[in-house]
Amino acid sequence: MIRHTQNNVQGYARSSFWVMLGVVLMLSSCQVPGGNQKISKIRISVQNPLPIARKNVPIVLTGEYLRKVNSDFSFNAYSVSIGKAPQERMLPSQADDLDYDGERDELSFLLDLEPQETKEVSILYDANVDAALTLELNKQTRAGIFPELDAVAAMESNLIAYVLRHDGGIVAYGKKREELFSVDSVFQYELDAGQPLSPDFRLHFESHNIVLGQQVEVKVVKPAQQWVLADVANKETYFIRKSDEQLNFSKSLGLSLNTLTNAGGSMVALTHQEGGIGCGGFALWDEANSELIPMPMEGDYVRILANGAIRSVVQRIFPNLQLDGESVQFTSTTFIYGDSPWIEQRIYVRGLPANYAIVTGIPNLGDASDSDEEQGWLWSWGTDAAWLAPLGVALIYPTTGADGFLLGNEPIDTVPGNLSLRLAPDAAGWLSYRAFAIWGGGTDGIETEAEFAQHVQVTATAMKTPPRIKSLPREEK
Secondary structure, three states, X not given: OOEXXXXXXXXXXXXXXXXHHHHHHHHXXXXXXXXXXXXXXXEEEEEOOOOOOEEEEEEEEEXXXXXXXXXXXXXXXXXXXXXXXXXXXXXXXXXXXXXXXXXXXXXXXXXXXXXXXXXXXXXXXXXXXXXXXXXXXXXOEEEEOOHHHOOOEEEEEOOEEEEEOOXXXXXXXXXXXXXXXXXXXXXXXXHHHOOOOOHHHHHHHHHOOOOOOOOEEXXXXXXXXXXXXXXXXXXXXXXXXXXXXXXXXXXXXXXXXXXXXXXXXXXXXXOOOOOOOXXXXXXXXXXXXXXXXXXXXXXXXXXXXXXXXXXXXXXXXXXXXXXXOEEEEEEEEEEEEOOOOEEEEEEEEEOOOOOEEEEXXXXXXXXXXXXXXXXXXXXXXXXXXXXXXXXXXXXXXXXXXXXXXXXXXXXXXXXXXXXXXXXXXXXXXXXXXXXXXXEOOOOOOOOOHHHHHHHHHHXXXXXXXXXXXXXXXXXXX
């Protein structure tokens, strides 16, 4: 096997933590210490056009867009904040070099939006800083190359992990939750009210040797059923589920790719580990011979384009893939975001012969499945093979129309054990889709088929209706 691996993970000049923290504080105060020069600011509004709440929405701004707003914008020293002083709050963010030219070109951050809500976001920067500074807070994603996995790469959010196989298949791994303790549901009103926790509530944490900071944020995931409690100071997240008049507390295992090689570890394989496309993987389809062609085991390059706090990106390139004597360039770029169960797959192909298509899909879990060609989604419901916990997998893909994609009318059985689709790139050679698995044994589990089906429809609507982003006028000095 010939493989060239290149690692482009924060390959920029690094200063000490305290220097970086000082820069962030400087940006947050909009004032250069010891001088009268003001830090530059870009203001944007982000609007949710849908009548549904959206959590952890990725907001991605290119350097080209930001320089159109302010021509001197620089990624070297920046921070992202929401709200207006004195209630301004800094958001975790990162800047990545996605075209691999040594210069960062995209800024990303996550945002919660209520139905039809508009939020104002400020991007503060200092165009005079020469070295690129990175301050990573609350890391929620990871990507890496692990030879012991016999795979191209592995990537994870704090909720789920995916292993990218050599043949193009993707294996989803659920993360077991760590059960902590239970309390009487009489404390539920404190979670619903969103008020500071009472001493009696905090005593339950202390009695289990858990130190809980003073700044605690509670989010309602499912009214009267599920909550998330974030300990800001200690950077810990606790998940709460109600059952049988008890509030059951558990803890996320967080980033744990290193446990994938441990037998009986904290990860559970949710989809096929050998053969098949798995969860959102891909292969080539020869229309003339009705033949599935897995990706070859050699001749590719792998890059870790990002390994950041809120998103990680793996890219795989076949510069000279041979099909019917023709040379094809094939590139897949896989994204994962923090606090999200899904991956986004972006495929670029140049020179694909007319009788070839790309096949993707999800496992057929056996209990139930459904698809909607007009809305562009496909899902399957069942249980995982090992723990027999509820499991749902889904694919959200572009539909026929303005994007110029050519689709099969129905899911096809090209891959045994999978529900699969044939997709053709658009005229420019691009194809993108998203896939995810949600497991009842993890912290973000969904318990019923009906609930999962509704979740897929809502997610598809949200993914196909991005927030509206608008630059705002500069503030008067």
